[in-house]
Amino acid sequence: MIQPRFADLLDRVMGLDAALIGVSAVDRAVAARIRACDLPDEEAYWALLQQAPGEVQALIETVVIPETWFFRDSAAFDAMVKLCAPRLADGSPPLRILSLPSSTGEEPYSIAMALLEAGWPAGRFHIDGVDISNRALTLARRGIYGRNAFRSPDLGFRDRHFEPVEREWRLKDAVRGCVHFAQGNMLDPGFLAGAAPYDVIFCRNLLIYFDAATQGRAVAVLRRLLAPKGLLLAGHSESGVVSAHGFASAQISMAFAFRRAEAPEPAKAAPKPAPAALAKPLKRAPVSRPAAPRPAVKISQPAPPPAPGLESLWTLLDSGRLEEAERACQTHIRTHGASADALMIQGLIADARGDAAGAAAAYRKVLYLDPDHGEAIGHLALLLRKQGDHARADLLTRRLTRQTGKVS
Ligand SMILES: C[S@@+](CC[C@H](N)C(=O)[O-])C[C@H]1O[C@@H](n2cnc3c(N)ncnc32)[C@H](O)[C@@H]1O
Numbered sequence: 580m581i582q583p584r585f586a587d588l589l590d591r592v593m594g595l596d597a598a599l600i601g602v603s604a605v606d607r608a609v610a611a612r613i614r615a616c617d618l619p620d621e622e623a624y625w626a627l628l629q630q631a632p633g634e635v636q637a638l639i640e641t642v643v644i645p646e647t648w649f650f651r652d653s654a655a656f657d658a659m660v661k662l663c664a665p666r667l668a669d670g671s672p673p674l675r676i677l678s679l680p681s682s683t684g685e686e687p688y689s690i691a692m693a694l695l696e697a698g699w700p701a702g703r704f705h706i707d708g709v710d711i712s713n714r715a716l717t718l719a720r721r722g723i724y725g726r727n728a729f730r731s732p733d734l735g736f737r738d739r740h741f742e743p744v745e746r747e748w749r750l751k752d753a754v755r756g757c758v759h760f761a762q763g764n765m766l767d768p769g770f771l772a773g774a775a776p777y778d779v780i781f782c783r784n785l786l787i788y789f790d791a792a793t794q795g796r797a798v799a800v801l802r803r804l805l806a807p808k809g810l811l812l813a814g815h816s817e818s819g820v821v822s823a824h825g826f827a828s829a830q831i832s833m834a835f836a837f838r839r840a841e842a843p844e845p846a847k848a849a850p851k852p853a854p855a856a857l858a859k860p861l862k863r864a865p866v867s868r869p870a871a872p873r874p875a876v877k878i879s880q881p882a883p884p885p886a887p888g889l890e891s892l893w894t895l896l897d898s899g900r901l902e903e904a905e906r907a908c909q910t911h912i913r914t915h916g917a918s919a920d921a922l923m924i925q926g927l928i929a930d931a932r933g934d935a936a937g938a939a940a941a942y943r944k945v946l947y948l949d950p951d952h953g954e955a956i957g958h959l960a961l962l963l964r965k966q967g968d969h970a971r972a973d974l975l976t977r978r979l980t981r982q983t984g985k986v987s
Pocket residue numbers: 592593594643644645646647648651679680681682683686709710711712715763764765766782783784785814
């Protein structure tokens with residue numbers, strides 16, 4: 580086992596909480612770098628890290644988890660388009676959007692495709708994609724993607740915006756030209772200093788790798804970068820973090836969209852769309868609610884309140900009210916039975932509360948009921964990867980890729 584000083588260094592520099600991705604993942608990264616640098620042992624590698632800042636970046640490249648895909652959690656893109664619609668024709672300066680972290684580009688390019696398809700001319704918006712990993716950014720700028728990047732059930736966008744090259748797809752220049760990539764560590768004191776405020780920030784699936792103190796610092800950075808009435812899109816496991824740090828849910832089902840708590844309610848700035856119009860779950864069947872069992876004899880006591888429906892569970896999860904969401908989910912499952920949808924929500928709640936074991940157990944139950952449930956496969960793979968179990972995560976990701984291949 581490698582000494583904790585390497586994990587401490589990564590925590591200090593990039594906020595990585597080694598306990599979350601598994602100490603063995605850090606050990607493997609350090610061992611890989613010792614081999615790559617042809618050094619005798621970790622002592623020599625530690626000395627190199629002190630002298631060569633480039634080697635710190637190389638170590639970072641080895642531990643980052645660049646997992647992403649086009650239109651991941653697609654309700655966020657729908658919410659952005661709906662809430663920004665009033666800006667399209669009001670003559671205001673171009674919409675400024677930040678994808679942080681942008682990883683290999685799938686997220687910022689999805690933003691661009693969503694806006695172009697909603698009728699936004701390219702000159703009316705500006706998208707920055709920022710990530711700590713140069714390797715991820717190189718792939719992002721290249722704009723060529725394999726099947727793993729296409730995991731959403733509706734792949735119509737691939738036909739419209741990509742052209743096939745051998746066994747991969749190349750993004751057309753019209754979309755590539757909309758995104759400006761830059762390398763940056765969001766925890767650096769000078770991060771994006773002097774940048775004009777952003778109207779929309781996507782910060783998804785990064786805060787989950789930080790410990791509580793670093794999460795607080797990171798949300799403060801987002802607050803600094805976001806325009807006063809701007810929109811922040813978080814990952815679903817991160818809604819609790821942002822709502823604990825002065826952001827209020829925009830109350831859009833499954834979008835995990837937030838405004839600064841003191842800003843006017845978004846529903847007043849733009850009409851709140853019907854949840855069904857925004858919610859495009861990956862694999863979500865219509866909710867069938869069994870009729871409440873009829874009592875054999877008439878009793879005069881007031882009927883208990885009806886068990887919460889799936890829609891209200893999503894709303895609670897969305898707004899970061901995790902304890903309430905958990906209680907409501909248990910009531911829902913007791914009353915309606917354990918459907919794949921309800922168990923998926925239970926897993927997401929556990930994930931958001933940092934309960935990895937509970938989340939994994941719930942995702943496994945989803946897969947027992949629905950072995951092709953793409954969302955559950957994706958989340959379980961991510962959890963396993965965070966725990967350093969890359970072999971089983973790879974197996975699941977391959978299963979997801981095969982499944983996506985089938986629907987494409
Ligand atoms: C799981 S990906 C998320 C990508 C995308 N936002 C999504 O949700 O699909 C996490 C990314 O965070 C980046 N990252 C990790 N620490 C960072 C930091 N301190 N500053 C900026 N990016 C960071 C990694 O390089 C990796 O590409």
